[in-house]
Amino acid sequence: MGLADHRPRLRRRRRAQHLRLCACDARTLEPSGAHVTDAISVARGVSWRVLHTFFTNKAFLLPSVAFPLFFFTAFVGGLSRITQVPGFDFPAGYTAFQFVFVLLQSAAFAGVFTGFGIARDFESGFMRRLMLAAPNRSGILLGYVFSALIRWATVAAVVTIVALLAQMKIGGNGVDLFGLYALALLLNLAGTLWATGVAMRLRTQQAAPVMQMPVFLLLFFAPVYVPLNLLQGWIHGVASVNPITALLEAGRGFISGSPELALAAFAIGVGLIVGFGAWAVRGLRRAEAAG
Known part of the structure; x- marks a missing residue:
């Protein structure tokens, strides 16, 4: 009697496995053009959902904007006397000096916050439904990456406007500024991909510190407040080998x-x-293998 009760369940499980195998075979046999079209379609849907949630929910929008603005205001307003330290000779002034850091920081953390959203989608069950429905799951990754880029572009626009209102001096030309924002874009993509990889593996919002802490440490073990040549002791050694230091130095040069x-x-x-x-x-x- 017990075996008979389990037979319908076993048949349904085998049928579901067969349908998944057929779907995989169908995707394998699709022309490359259709494969790319499916990825773009999935990416468009994912990015629209993420951006709609971001722009219509103050709980997501306000922290993303307030976080970099807080650092910019605190650093520029509270540490501006650092320019009087012997050896500090940044020509564009301390506002521009800190603006570069805040711009790069906002780019990295826009990617990290996107990872938080992915983990939340796993916990809510949305990601499982999305993976079952998506004809090309690579589009899921592309959609989250694109949405992170738009999120950061929004924050970067606000931070830039505030910096200009604070009378930030700009010594570079248009090409230099393009280079600065291109560097920030690369860091945004890197931060998004890092956080996405963590979220896809752990699939829980409890993974937030794993996504955030390495990025935070890399950023603040760089020459944040003064140029590299003014740092002393162990922090100078750490900053010298920190990859973020090169991005900061290049951005400030731009x-x-x-x-x-x-x-x-x-x-x-x-x-x-x-x-x-x-x-x-x-x-x-x-994440696909985990189901």
């Missing part, structure tokens, strides 16, 4: 009109994207 370490900074940014891109893709595959 805004002051004296670019330096630009090639190294872009190489580091691309390297981070490649490495964390592989990390995120493997995380997606692990």
